[in-house]
Amino acid sequence: MESLRDCFELHNGVKIPCVGFGTYQIANGESAVSAVRNALELGYRHIDTAAGYGNEESVGIAVSQSGIDRDEIFITSKLQNPEHGYENTMKAFEQTMKNLDMDYLDLYLIHWPNPVKFRNEWQTANAGTWKAFEELYKAGRIRSIGISNFHPRHMDELMKTATIVPMVNQIRLCPGDTQDEVVNYCKERNIILEAYSPLGTGQIFEVPMMQAIAQKYGKTIAQIGIRWSLQKGYLPLPKAVSKSHIRENADIFDFELSEQDVQAISDLKGCCGYSQNPDLTTF
């Protein structure tokens, strides 16, 4: 990858820009419009939002104000947890499209496999949701469909009724949180791994070894973390509000980490925390 516009290819042939701009905890309104506009101005072409972030509307406004053609920007949103099941999913999708004020979505994800509301019925709820996703995909409303926070057991269950293998699994991947079992399962099935919280939601900046590696390469800790994701073959989704952070996080294409340093960063077990148990999350 040589720039933010270079892409991974999903298994259905759709191209997905290799770094996405994360938008969790950027308030709907001026903050989110300005952050997404800054990201687009600085060259990002992939925005990650979710119904649960409450800022889809601002993402849509920022895209429209940017003057960049819609088909040059890759937009992901996610199905909110209480909305699983066929009918709920159809309604939630239409609401997302209304919020974004767009007529198609590039990627739609099931945000979590086992939300509180469906604790003992997640299998049926996800089967209904996936049926809706497949119909929307076949109708051209969504260019690609995927999942988030799914472990192998959730994916095995989904595949009992699915006719389309998810194109993406978005999971927490950052130094020391490598989720090897999920990663290997997805790689074997050609499911692209998106790395959320690539900076450990800020915890990466407290890790002395990351500081040492950053100094060695003359880059910042954030740049090392994002570069590590890319070299592992993941698609990182760094979030930033500060314009200087947004710019810095895009400046990652002029250096390469050695294999030893990639391994050393992977081995920093728990340095930036671990992902939540998808069967217990309350998000």
Ligand SMILES: NC(=O)C1=CN([C@@H]2O[C@H](COP(=O)(O)OP(=O)(O)OC[C@H]3O[C@@H](n4cnc5c(N)ncnc54)[C@H](OP(=O)(O)O)[C@@H]3O)[C@@H](O)[C@H]2O)C=CC1
């Ligand atoms: N599917 C899922 O369940 C989940 C998906 N996600 C997605 O992944 C995205 C990223 O994850 P998230 O947990 O938000 O956090 P990140 O790991 O991207 O870290 C964000 C934090 O790092 C700071 N930061 C960013 N760049 C720099 C920099 N260059 N120097 C110093 N500080 C920096 C930000 O500050 P500031 O904002 O002040 O600039 C912010 O405090 C989310 O926004 C969301 O899109 C996240 C969690 C779960």
Ligand SMILES: O=C1CO[C@H](CO)[C@@H](O)[C@@H]1O
């Ligand atoms: O997308 C999300 C943003 O971050 C939250 C806290 O880590 C997650 O629970 C949620 O899934």
